[in-house]
Amino acid sequence: MSQDNGGMGGDLSQFSMLDLFRMEADSQTQILTDGLLAMERLKNDASAVESMMRAAHSIKGAASIVGLEVVVQVAHSMEDAFIAAQHGKLALTPNRVDVLLAGVDLILQLSRLQDSGVDAWLAANETLIKQTLDSIATIAFLPEPVNLQAEMGWMQQAPAPAPAPAFPVGELPIAPTPAPVPAEEVPIDRRASAAGAKAQNFDKLLSLASESRINAHQMHPFIQNLQRFKRNQASLAAVIEQLHEAISNSTDPKLKELSLLALQKTQPLKQFVLEHIADTEAYERRLLAVSQGMVDEVLTMRMRPFRDGVQPFPRMVRDLARSLGKDVQLQIIGEDTLVDRDILARIESPLNHMLRNAIDHGMDSAVERIAAGKPGAGTIVLEAKHRAGMLSIEISDDGKGVDLEKIRTRVIDRKMASAPMAAAMSGAELLEFLFLPAFSLKENTTEISGRGVGLDIVHETIRSQNGTVRIESELGVGFRTFITLPLTQSIVRALVVDVKGEAYAVPIVQVERVIKVPQTAIHTLENKQFFDFGGEHLGLVSAAQVLELGETDASSAELSVVVIGSGARRYALVVDAINGEQSLAVQAIDPIFGKMRDISAAALLDNGDPVLILDVPDLLLSIDKLLHDGGLHQLTRADHTERRKTKRVLVVDDSLTVREMERKLLQSRGFLVDIAIDGIDGWNVVRSGEYDLVITDVDMPRMDGIELVALIKKDIHLHKLPVMIVSYKDRPEDRARGLSAGADYYLTKGSFHDETLLDAVSDLIGDAHR
Structure with missing residues (x-):
């Protein structure tokens, strides 16, 4: 077998034959699913048919070895269908793909049963198995779908009829998707302990690599001291030379000889220092390169291609769209883009939610699309790429978009803003309401979306990963979501600031701007202080107060400010000093401390000093609390005396x-x-x-x-x-x-x-x- 065995060095002796079959079935059923979706769109994709034939044949052979006769029969019937398709005798239409996908689901279901549970499951699902096998055997007799594009010519001058399902899925003579395996029948993955040990090894390696990098950076002050010594030595040599010139006019030969000897001894010392500084600098460069290479290699161990997290999505999009009477395909771009495996696991749910929203909310039926001059099949594009040292994910669809006026009306109806205020809101401001909990534009809730969940879950999940979400929409054209995330959570690029003599780090992805604010630019209204920021009144908040370190010393003419947050929750965090950016190896805080308010993790700076990494979402909640309770301190110089x-x-x-x-x-x-x-x-x-x-x-x-x-x-x-x-x-x-x-x-x-x-x-x- 050629599949990845979880990094176990090819040692398969610890697995039973059924374990091995399960691993092969996972790999081969994915090939079958990808191939069937490709055939449904491309019609005559010879390479896809060939790969599916090999996958079905491999499953048939492996199932025969472990004695799963039902899987042998299903795989054999599917193989016959692929051979007929290869010879042009069978068109893999959407209805027929439904049947073959049901066969794939049945194979996957059976492969995940424990040895002891196979017979009981087969007995309990005899009808389902027979129906699936009969459907595949009679696949050639399924009806072809209606060509809506050709049928719509007469509708160009007439209003579009009420949308109807393009494909009456409920009437297809196919087996339903097998029910989930009961919890007691799901096998325990014997690779779990190996994965846990592997994660621990990774953490240790990353810690050692980051310490190596810190030690390499600590060479720099040593070299600076050598440079300072070289300058002092050069000054001393110049004085000795001047002294020699002064003594050369002396009549004392002994004194002349000594001064000449002192001058001669300075030359090899100067050469020695120059050579050793050059050697030390070269050593520092090599050490930095090696230590950074170690960090990069350790991080590479955690990186997975984007495809590993999105493999189920094309099938999900296709099946969900058909269940709603729509025709939608998903295009994935950047499948080879590397992503931290933890981030990949955590963003799977938000991406799934966005895709379901796009199908349910954004996409109209084929009839409506063609009436609007669009192709009958809708398209969703999911693209991942690296940009500016970050992971950029874009989800776009060519659906009907969002009606901004509908959002405006809903905002007024729910008394979230007055009519004049809502009328003055821009499109970007209105779209921000979609991120609020329980804000939905759907009149009728469904099990798919529009259950009052909205995009707030997506927003919160991405923010918890130190990422950002932005949306755009054009009515009748489509909807776009832009997600920006760190490439890894193990290394964070952060802005290091000083607050009351302590170093704190703010993830750079959550920093909008770093600016200096003159005292003269600060205004006070209702005991709250703000300054003008691009035409917006941006509130000033003391980082020292939020972090409970005391009051900020605002005696200088300018305040150092870090702008964090977005939309209505954007604040100017006042710090004592900005110390620049650094890449930090994240170290988890010992669980004995519990969840520390406003703090997410710790790290070591390049000079070896510890630094706490701020939890910006938590920090924004703390600021909201201070604002609500009216407890914010003022920052201007005159304020301190008055407060006391x-x-x-x-x-x-x-x-x-x-x-x-x-x-x-x-x-x-x-x-x-x-x-x-x-x-x-x-x-x-x-x-x-x-x-x-x-x-x-x-x-x-x-x-x-x-x-x-x-x-x-x-x-x-x-x-x-x-x-x-x-x-x-x-x-x-x-x-x-x-x-x-x-x-x-x-x-x-x-x-x-x-x-x-x-x-x-x-x-x-x-x-x-x-």
């Missing part, structure tokens, strides 16, 4: 209603208020800012208020910070427990009203202004 004149209160409560009520009460008295949604969140926030008071609930997830109070009172920097507990628990023992933990005030939610809370705050910290 106003006292700050942190409200910690898992109830949105209570949080908002307390926040509004405190803000009405002039206090600056930040909020936290539970004890852990409150502990992180209180350590990152300067607060005059903490108000906390008791019963909260992850960490309760008593634990939070205890942590605050034990902290060397926070132990003097006043803490008020506001809780529904009003028993004496509850109050005693809170006060014994260190709380300065205990108030019950059931008894206080507005003035009670404000009076308690006033007792603890006085008025809002210092």
